[in-house]
Every structure is written in structure tokens, then in C-alpha cells.
Amino acid sequence: MTDKKEQISAREIALGILMDIVQNSNFSHTVMSRTLNQYQYLEKQDRAFITRLCEGTIERMLTLDYILNQYSSVKVNKMKPLIRNLLRMSLYQVKYMDQIPDSAACNEAVKLAKKRGFGNLSGFVNGVLRNIVRDTKKVSFPNEETEKEFFLSVVYSVPEWLVKHFLSQYDYTLVKSMLEASFQDKKTIIRCNTDKITVEDLTVLLKQNKVTVEPGTYLPYALKIWDYNFLGQLNAFKKGYFQVQDESSMLVGAVSGVRSGDYIIDVCAAPGGKSLHLAELLKSSGHVDSRDVSEAKVNLINENILRNGYTNIKAYVTDALILDEESIEKADIVIADLPCSGLGVISKKPDIKYNMTREKQKNLVKLQRDILTVVQQYVKKGGTLLYSTCTVNIEENLENVRWFTEHFDYRMESIDEFLPSSLLCDTSKEGYIQLLPGIHNTDGFFIAKLRRKN
Structure with missing residues (x-):
């Protein structure tokens, strides 16, 4: 273990993560999770440093590039990819991590440039960073009133x-x-598995493990946790006492109006949070079919089913675009939390904002409509379709719902009776709610409840 620590520093690990995300266009949350799992032997402080440095550099990348371009003779887009990302993460330490001495950020950047085979550019790296440290007031930001x-x-x-x-x-x-x-501190939101433990007992157990715990904002079984090292090391997690799930996502189950014995189909379910929540709300009755398009996604759902210990749920590999004849008019509730632009979760997945394009958005709207056209057939007459996305893009949300009710025999139904009073609004009475970061204490999220006409 000690040898490994000497061979690779926290900053070198962070640089590798950034290269994987930015240069290879891999998802930030996937790369972060995989890499931190690989380096579980690191001290909690080192893992926290890597997480903060990588997430911060990605979420502030355009700002960092704007600043670097004012100090460097070589524009950011003309730099070698490794040097570009090394300067970004070093500038992030200088500008946003007050506990890191500027000299340490500069010196470690120079060392890393040399170690990674760019000794000839180490002077350039040093010069750019030292210039920024010496004259921080040189940066001129756009005028908010005129631009x-x-x-x-x-x-x-x-x-x-x-x-x-x-x-x-x-x-x-x-x-x-x-x-x-999108820049606010991110706490992990969890849903207590009340089939196994009470919220109060889970809170005590987590605090005994030195985890900081606060109640959720909207739902009694939601908690916010932080100050833990590695989620998989917590006994409460391993025993299935809780599931990581944002409160916005929990609200899908909360407004579903699920009743004992219901048959539920979740058509794009991975990693399974909503499916598991509904299985719990069924109180060992009924059944949930938790479906997704690939073996890998279904394996993820199965891991969560096994850990949580539910018996009234099963996961299947199913393409939501292909009609399953056997499911036609069989479901009391269909959950359609569909692929979307993800613009409501950029605080957790900041790379989304750089990778999304207008064309991708339009393609997603079409995909959502194509899936809805298929899966609405699974709802019994008089049954419920819950449509949700983790985006704030109106085209994927309200405009899709309006299109849907014009083309299919469904009507929106009020969700007021299921919501906490703080979320009641004009639109919830109509049957939908748009949650917005900065307004609501959740991810950006859209939920619409639709009733199939008899």
C-alpha cells in the first residue's frame, strides 16, 4: 500500500481522471466512481481532495479556460491535452481551494509535467501559473449589464x-x-428502506459511523448524508438500509398513488431507485417489473434488489422501443422516467453541459415520444402513467406531455394530495410539477401524472 502511495500522488490520479473525462468523453460520475474504487486504500482526506479537484475543475472548466487565455501566449485550445488539463486543475487549486498554498499548486504542476514526459513544457506551465498568482487582478470578466x-x-x-x-x-x-x-455543496441524498429500519434508527446508526446526517427537505424517509469515506464501506448501505436517490426521484413513487396488489412496470429503470421505492410502497404485495435496455443496466438493478432484499420485484433486459405484446393493458402503473438531456443534474454530472447539443436535444424529444407511444399501451384502462425526466428543458417536459395528451386517450390528474404543502402550486393541481435547482432543494426534475381514460 505504501509503495502505491509513493508511486502515484493524489494530483496525478486527478489528472488521469480529467484526461479520461475530457479527452475520452467518458461520463464524469462513472470515471470518478471507478477510479475511487480502484484507490480505496487512500486516506479519506486524499479521496476528498481528488473528488473536489476533479469535480470542481470540470464544473468550472470554461471559466478556467477564460482566465488561462488572459495569461497564456498559447490559447487553451492550442495546448497539448495533458498540459491543458494540468493547467486547468492547477488554476482551480489557486482560485477555488483556499486551503492549498499557491506555491504547492505551482510546484506540483511542474513536477507532474516532468513526470508525464513534458519536461520541455514545465517552464511554460510554471510561467503561466506564477503570472496568475502574481497578478490576479489582470482578469477582466464580461459586463453583466451589457453582455x-x-x-x-x-x-x-x-x-x-x-x-x-x-x-x-x-x-x-x-x-x-x-x-x-449548480456550484453548491453536494450532499448525498438517501431514501431509508423503512421495510428494514426506521428513519430514526438509521440516523443513529449512521452517526455512530461518524457520518453527518440531516433530514431531507420534502419527504419523511429522505436523509442528507456527508462526511463519509466510501459508501460501500458503510454497514447500513451493505445491509440495504438505504438507497441513494434524490428527493425529486422519490416524488415519483410518492405521487404514484400505488395501492396494495398493484402490478407496476418501470420501463427505463436503471439503477432501480424508483422501482425499489415502489416495491417498498407495495408492502410485500403486488409486483414490479424493472426493465432496462442492457445486461449491464439490469445487473446494476439486480445488485440493488439483492442488497435491499425485496421479493416483489424482478429485473429484465427489455428495449422500451419494442412493444411487449404480453404487457398490453396489464399494468396498474407504468413508470416512464425516460432518457433525457440531464440538464437538471449538472451539479452532479457537470460534463453534461459541455456534451449536450441542440441536435441531441431534438433527438431526445423524438426518442421520448417514440417510447411513450409504445409503453402507454401497457397501462390498463383507468390506470396511471407517470412521465418524468431529470431535465429543465420545457421541450422534453411540458411540451411532450401536451403532445402526448393530444395523441393518446389520457388526461392529466392532480398530484396535490400526495405532495408536501411546500411543493403545492398551480401546475401540481393540473397534474405536473417542474422542480428547478436554486428554487427547490432538489435536482432539476419534471413529473407528470397521466390517467388512462376508461
């Missing part, structure tokens, strides 16, 4: 096309609040 879109893009590190898209759907103050919320 609103460019200001939001640079300050909140969001591509300018996406800023314009947000502003076409929401007012400036709201968009700014949403973007600010």
Missing part, C-alpha cells in the same frame, strides 16, 4: 448556446439562480 449571455457563460461555465436556450424558456434571474445552484 448578459456571455457573462453567464463565462462566470457559470456554461456554453453560450445553452445559456441562450435557458433564457428562451426562463427569465434571467431564474436562469442565474439555477446556474448558481
Whole structure:
């Protein structure tokens, strides 16, 4: 273990993660999870440093590039990929990590450049960083009054096309609040498995393991946790006492109106949070079919089913675009939490904002409509379809629901009786709710409840 620590530093691990995410376009949460699993032997402090450095560098990448371009003779997009990412993460330490001495950030960057075979560019790395440290006031940011879109893009590190898209759907103050919320400290949100343990007992157990715990915002079985090292090391997790799930996602189960004995189909279920929640709400009765398109996704659902210990749920590999004749008009409830642009969860997956395009958004709207066309057939007459996404893009949300009710024999149904009073609004009475970061204490999320007509 000691030898491994001497061979590779926390900063070198972070650089490898950034290269994998930025250069190979791999998902940030997947790369982070895989790498931290690989380096479980690291001290809690080192793992926290790697996490903060990587997540922070990705979420602030456009801001960091904007600053670097004002100090470097070579523009960021012309740099060698490794040098570009090394400068980004080093600048992040200088600008956003107050506990890291500037000298340490600079010196370690130079060492890393040499170690990774770029000794000839170590002087360049040193020069750029030292110039920034010496004269931090040189940076000139866009004027918020005269360059609103460019200001939001640079300050909140969001591509300018996406800023314009947000502003076409929401007012400036709201968009700014949403973007600010993406930088807030991220706590892990969990749902207590009340079949196995009470919320109070789970709270005590977690605190005994030195985990900081707070109640959730909206639901009595939701908790916020932080200050743990590795989730998989917690006995409460291994025993299935809780499932990681944002409260916005829990609300799907909460508003479903599930009744004892119901048959439920979750068509795009991985990693299985909603399926598991509904299995719990069924209180050992009924059945949940938890479906997804690949073996890998279904394996993930199965891991969670096994850990949580539910017996009224089964996972299947099923393509939601292909009609399952045997399921037609069989389900009391169909959960359609469909593939989306993910623009409600950029605080957790910041690479989404750089990889999304307008064309991808339009393709996703079509995909959502194609899936809905198929899976709505599984709902019994008088049954319920719950449509949800983790995006704030109106085209994928309310516009899709309006399209759906125009083309199929469904009507929206009020969700007021299932919501906490703090979430009641004009739209919840109509049958849908749009949760927004910075306004609600959740991910950006959309839920619509639709009743099939008899």
C-alpha cells in the first residue's frame, strides 16, 4: 500500500481522471466512481481532495479556460491535452481551494509535467501559473449589464448556446439562480428502506459511523448524508438500509398513488431507485417489473434488489422501443422516467453541459415520444402513467406531455394530495410539477401524472 502511495500522488490520479473525462468523453460520475474504487486504500482526506479537484475543475472548466487565455501566449485550445488539463486543475487549486498554498499548486504542476514526459513544457506551465498568482487582478470578466449571455457563460461555465436556450424558456434571474445552484455543496441524498429500519434508527446508526446526517427537505424517509469515506464501506448501505436517490426521484413513487396488489412496470429503470421505492410502497404485495435496455443496466438493478432484499420485484433486459405484446393493458402503473438531456443534474454530472447539443436535444424529444407511444399501451384502462425526466428543458417536459395528451386517450390528474404543502402550486393541481435547482432543494426534475381514460 505504501509503495502505491509513493508511486502515484493524489494530483496525478486527478489528472488521469480529467484526461479520461475530457479527452475520452467518458461520463464524469462513472470515471470518478471507478477510479475511487480502484484507490480505496487512500486516506479519506486524499479521496476528498481528488473528488473536489476533479469535480470542481470540470464544473468550472470554461471559466478556467477564460482566465488561462488572459495569461497564456498559447490559447487553451492550442495546448497539448495533458498540459491543458494540468493547467486547468492547477488554476482551480489557486482560485477555488483556499486551503492549498499557491506555491504547492505551482510546484506540483511542474513536477507532474516532468513526470508525464513534458519536461520541455514545465517552464511554460510554471510561467503561466506564477503570472496568475502574481497578478490576479489582470482578469477582466464580461459586463453583466451589457453582455448578459456571455457573462453567464463565462462566470457559470456554461456554453453560450445553452445559456441562450435557458433564457428562451426562463427569465434571467431564474436562469442565474439555477446556474448558481449548480456550484453548491453536494450532499448525498438517501431514501431509508423503512421495510428494514426506521428513519430514526438509521440516523443513529449512521452517526455512530461518524457520518453527518440531516433530514431531507420534502419527504419523511429522505436523509442528507456527508462526511463519509466510501459508501460501500458503510454497514447500513451493505445491509440495504438505504438507497441513494434524490428527493425529486422519490416524488415519483410518492405521487404514484400505488395501492396494495398493484402490478407496476418501470420501463427505463436503471439503477432501480424508483422501482425499489415502489416495491417498498407495495408492502410485500403486488409486483414490479424493472426493465432496462442492457445486461449491464439490469445487473446494476439486480445488485440493488439483492442488497435491499425485496421479493416483489424482478429485473429484465427489455428495449422500451419494442412493444411487449404480453404487457398490453396489464399494468396498474407504468413508470416512464425516460432518457433525457440531464440538464437538471449538472451539479452532479457537470460534463453534461459541455456534451449536450441542440441536435441531441431534438433527438431526445423524438426518442421520448417514440417510447411513450409504445409503453402507454401497457397501462390498463383507468390506470396511471407517470412521465418524468431529470431535465429543465420545457421541450422534453411540458411540451411532450401536451403532445402526448393530444395523441393518446389520457388526461392529466392532480398530484396535490400526495405532495408536501411546500411543493403545492398551480401546475401540481393540473397534474405536473417542474422542480428547478436554486428554487427547490432538489435536482432539476419534471413529473407528470397521466390517467388512462376508461
